[in-house]
Amino acid sequence: MPDATFLDSTELVLNMGPQHPSTHGVLRVILKLDGEKILGTECVIGYLHRGVEKIAENRTFAQFNPYVDRMDYVAAISNGLGYCLAVEKLLNIEAPPRAQVIRVLLTELNRIASHLLWLGTHALDIGAITPVFYCLREREEALKIFEKYCGARLTTHAFRIGGLLYETYDGFEQDIMAFCDWLLPKVDEYEELLTNNRIWVGRLKNVGVLNAEECKEFGVTGPVLRAAGVKWDLRKAQPYSGYEKYEFEIPTRQNGDTYDRYIVRMEEMRQSVRIMRQAVESIPEGPIMGKVGKVIKPAVGEAYVSIEAPKGELGYYIVSDGSTQPYRVRVRPPSFVNLQALDRMVRGGLVADVVAVIGTLDIVLGEVDR
Amino acid sequence: MADDQKPEGSPTPPSPGGEASKPPQKPAPPPPAAKPAAPKPAAPAGGHAAPPKPPATMAATPWASELAQELKERFADRILETSTYLGQNFIVAKPDSVIPVLEYLKLEADFDYLVDVTAVDWPKRPERFDLVYILYSFARNERVRVKTHIPEGYKPETAVTVHLGANWLEREVFDMFGIEFAGHPDMRRILLPEEWQGYPLRKDYPIIQQDQAWVRENLEIESGQ
Numbered sequence: 300m301p302d303a304t305f306l307d308s309t310e311l312v313l314n315m316g317p318q319h320p321s322t323h324g325v326l327r328v329i330l331k332l333d334g335e336k337i338l339g340t341e342c343v344i345g346y347l348h349r350g351v352e353k354i355a356e357n358r359t360f361a362q363f364n365p366y367v368d369r370m371d372y373v374a375a376i377s378n379g380l381g382y383c384l385a386v387e388k389l390l391n392i393e394a395p396p397r398a399q400v401i402r403v404l405l406t407e408l409n410r411i412a413s414h415l416l417w418l419g420t421h422a423l424d425i426g427a428i429t430p431v432f433y434c435l436r437e438r439e440e441a442l443k444i445f446e447k448y449c450g451a452r453l454t455t456h457a458f459r460i461g462g463l464l465y466e467t468y469d470g471f472e473q474d475i476m477a478f479c480d481w482l483l484p485k486v487d488e489y490e491e492l493l494t495n496n497r498i499w500v501g502r503l504k505n506v507g508v509l510n511a512e513e514c515k516e517f518g519v520t521g522p523v524l525r526a527a528g529v530k531w532d533l534r535k536a537q538p539y540s541g542y543e544k545y546e547f548e549i550p551t552r553q554n555g556d557t558y559d560r561y562i563v564r565m566e567e568m569r570q571s572v573r574i575m576r577q578a579v580e581s582i583p584e585g586p587i588m589g590k591v592g593k594v595i596k597p598a599v600g601e602a603y604v605s606i607e608a609p610k611g612e613l614g615y616y617i618v619s620d621g622s623t624q625p626y627r628v629r630v631r632p633p634s635f636v637n638l639q640a641l642d643r644m645v646r647g648g649l650v651a652d653v654v655a656v657i658g659t660l661d662i663v664l665g666e667v668d669r
Numbered sequence: 670m671a672d673d674q675k676p677e678g679s680p681t682p683p684s685p686g687g688e689a690s691k692p693p694q695k696p697a698p699p700p701p702a703a704k705p706a707a708p709k710p711a712a713p714a715g716g717h718a719a720p721p722k723p724p725a726t727m728a729a730t731p732w733a734s735e736l737a738q739e740l741k742e743r744f745a746d747r748i749l750e751t752s753t754y755l756g757q758n759f760i761v762a763k764p765d766s767v768i769p770v771l772e773y774l775k776l777e778a779d780f781d782y783l784v785d786v787t788a789v790d791w792p793k794r795p796e797r798f799d800l801v802y803i804l805y806s807f808a809r810n811e812r813v814r815v816k817t818h819i820p821e822g823y824k825p826e827t828a829v830t831v832h833l834g835a836n837w838l839e840r841e842v843f844d845m846f847g848i849e850f851a852g853h854p855d856m857r858r859i860l861l862p863e864e865w866q867g868y869p870l871r872k873d874y875p876i877i878q879q880d881q882a883w884v885r886e887n888l889e890i891e892s893g894q
Contacts, residue, residue: 344859345859345862348861350869352845352870353869353874353876356872356876388755389755391755515781515782515807516833518782518783529807531807536810537810599725599726599728600728600755601727601754602755602757603757603784603785605784616785616787616801618789620725621725626789627789627790627870629801631785631787631803635837635841636834639836668860669860
């Protein structure tokens with residue numbers, strides 16, 4: 300794309316962002332247009348780069364834990380879970396069963412919160428104003444549970460290496476159950492508003508198609524991959540934190556377009572509710588913290604651990620040199636990798652489709668830029 | 670000077686060798702500006718390291734599997750190591766055979782998903798950087814890491830020819846470590862501004878360092894700290 304030429308009068312270079320409401324943060328997309336048709340795009344990212352990986356090398360393992368929440372701040376709990384699991388892998392320990400179930404509960408609750416925010420903002424981008432109010436209302440209930448549990452709503456720092464710091468509060472189970480019962484009809488309501496809505500369908504169907512082959516080629520994961528017909532979810536493929544104990548489906552669709560990704564995410568919310576209901580029934584008694592020393596000092600070595608975050612595969616590659624600080628922490632962010640496919644998805648489409656596709660990729664710029 | 674610990678042999682050969690090797694071996698590469706424990710004895714068994722505290726090698730065991738066998742047969746001495754640590758398998762290949770290995774793994778062994786490309790800086794080692802490719806196979810539900818050790822200034826071949834998704838990942842490695850990939854379609858910085866000087870994830874780049882000139886010119890402030 301950089302070889303944009305103004306000499307050819309039919310081509311126009313349009314700058315979208317970084318301060319554009321539909322880019323969900325500070326993403327800048329340079330569009331090369333022929334009329335309304337997109338000839339090519341270039342993403343300019345890095346506006347939110349904070350050097351998280353560098354910071355990690357200068358903190359102890361435990362000190363770095365809160366920083367990971369600031370990457371995908373919409374799903375902070377997933378970030379924390381991935382990091383804790385990676386360090387636990389290096390230490391070769393596992394969190395106690397009770398901690399694992401509570402982790403699953405909170406992570407799934409966070410997945411719902413993340414998907415709700417996605418749905419609201421995505422619908423807002425497309426021009427449907429109503430859903431965002433409903434979605435934020437429901438998300439608020441999830442955030443209240445986080446707040447009651449650990450005192451924070453967004454960047455929660457809910458998990459610790461080796462387990463949990465906080466025991467559940469009185470009424471935690473009831474709150475979760477009430478949330479589940481309350482949410483399901485709401486999801487149906489959103490579907491009533493949108494699924495067969497003519498404008499919604501018209502704006503999303505056959506827009507931003509990415510087939511299974513292309514997904515694998517680009518390393519795209521998460522709902523985008525599943526909407527292209529690949530039944531792959533790390534919670535099933537390589538279960539962690541006891542996900543193998545819960546019954547749930549991996550929703551998939553075949554077309555790999557924006558509409559299918561919407562359907563997949565809606566179904567994922569229902570599946571998360573299903574997991575939470577099973578988990579809440581099965582919280583065992585016992586300790587919430589494993590045997591971890593005051594000083595976390597993994598042996599020399601390295602490990603790559605990844606989880607199914609709401610956006611896709613979130614991985615941590617940690618190298619330890621045997622000291623109290625990680626020698627290297629590499630975060631494999633789903634948003635960053637998925638965003639790379641944007642050009643492929645919008646090429647040949649219309650300008651308005653870019654808005655739909657950025658929305659459907661569900662990127663968080665804090666995670667893209669780290 | 671006056672090394673009295675040279676008990677044996679003729680004094681001439683060891684002393685120039687020993688002294689000649691010492692001065693260029695910059696004993697503390699990271700400037701002591703930052704307080705953190707960056708200058709940890711990180712190099713795995715780098716000859717006669719002064720602090721003999723940590724064993725400093727990964728307790729990896731050989732990786733015995735059909736795939737490892739196949740790879741060894743196919744690439745012979747171009748594969749230096751097939752190991753496993755904590756149940757995670759990795760291959761160490763020679764720098765110039767990484768792309769053939771990736772290609773082989775993709776076409777013959779179904780490792781069709783390049784999860785990540787990253788690097789690790791070991792400034793005390795002659796081959797300064799570890800380049801790490803993390804692969805996954807949907808068909809096998811298995812992961813493998815392909816690693817290689819490269820010296821500073823070496824230009825590894827790009828993996829974009831095998832996996833399209835390597836494009837941004839390699840750009841980030843270039844951005845953060847200054848490793849340039851040969852044949853990459855768009856070898857520019859990705860997260861930092863294009864004119865930025867220095868490669869932040871190198872170990873000799875202290876955490877509070879920044880490109881002051883860039884900050885002054887573009888943000889019109891004295892310091893971004």
